Amino acid sequence: MEIKEISLLGLFVIIPHTHRDKRGYFFESFRGDLMKKYNLPTSYIQDNQSKSEGGTLRGLHYQLKYPQGKLVRVSFGKVYDVAVDIRKGSPTFGQYYGTILSDKNHMAMFIPEGFAHGYSVLSDTAIFQYKCTNIYHKEDEYGIRWDDSEIDIDWKISNPTLSKKDSNLPFLKNIQDKHIPVYET
Template identity: 50%
Template sequence: MKILNEPLPGLLLIQPDVYRDERGFFLETWQKERYREIGIEEEFVQDNWSRSNKGVLRGLHYQKKYPQGKLVSVRKGRIFDVAVDIRKYSSTFGEWYGKELSDDNHLQLYIPPGFAHGFTVLSEECDFAYKCTDYYRPGDEGGIAWNDGTLNIDWHVENPIVSVKDEQLNPFSAVILANSEKYPT
């Protein structure tokens, strides 16, 4: 396993070791000590799996009082995955990073607490899996409008399919005001 890069402080793009032969492949998606060696020291307390169809956009989501770190990967299909730094005192506050994750490249993205997260589905169908460092609390969820002009994210899809809930998310400027004392670096 190796870290391919750290595009924003704490955000890690990881390439697990993949062992292939005529039968298929094997890879370790999580091993506490190995991931601790590359800097992921938080405990994961919850695993999630979602399935989405082509063109679906989920996000940008974050937890307000109980921020979650996430280790994300794709089990089937392809996505364009996005993380936005919402740590007010970070040198990269308001910057975003996006990367294609797929069942072919097996890349993982570690998103530390203090980032908003979202993705779009590029394949016909996608199974998306992620580990979380804190429990999901529905009343603690926050979000940023996927089409915010300040962030200007290229989601790699035209006319995405977005939930009613995600269509009603706040612009990034509202997150700046709401998080003025949260997510210190």
């Protein structure tokens, strides 16, 4: 397993070594000792799974009072996974990183607290799994518009299917400072 830090501080991609033979394949999807080596969480308190149809876009979501670090992966299908640094004072504030996560590459991404997260489904169907460092709190749910022109994410799909909630999220510049995480060194 290879763990690579991305240019956005605190964001990591995990690339497993997949062993294949005529029976199928095997890979380690999590190694606490390696995560610890990179100062990443080794304990998660909520594990989620969602199934989405092709063309779906979920996000960009975050929690403020109960921030969540997320370890995300795809067990079936293919998504374009995106993390946006929205930590006020961060040297990479407003920048995003996106990568393909799929049942073919078996990659995962660790998204730290203070980032907004979302993904678009590139396959007919996708099953998305994510472990969280904090539980979901509906009253603490915030988000940013998927089509914020200042962030300018290429979601790799056109005319996405969105929830009503995600369609009505504000642009980053319109979110009050008190609803934005603060960068801590």
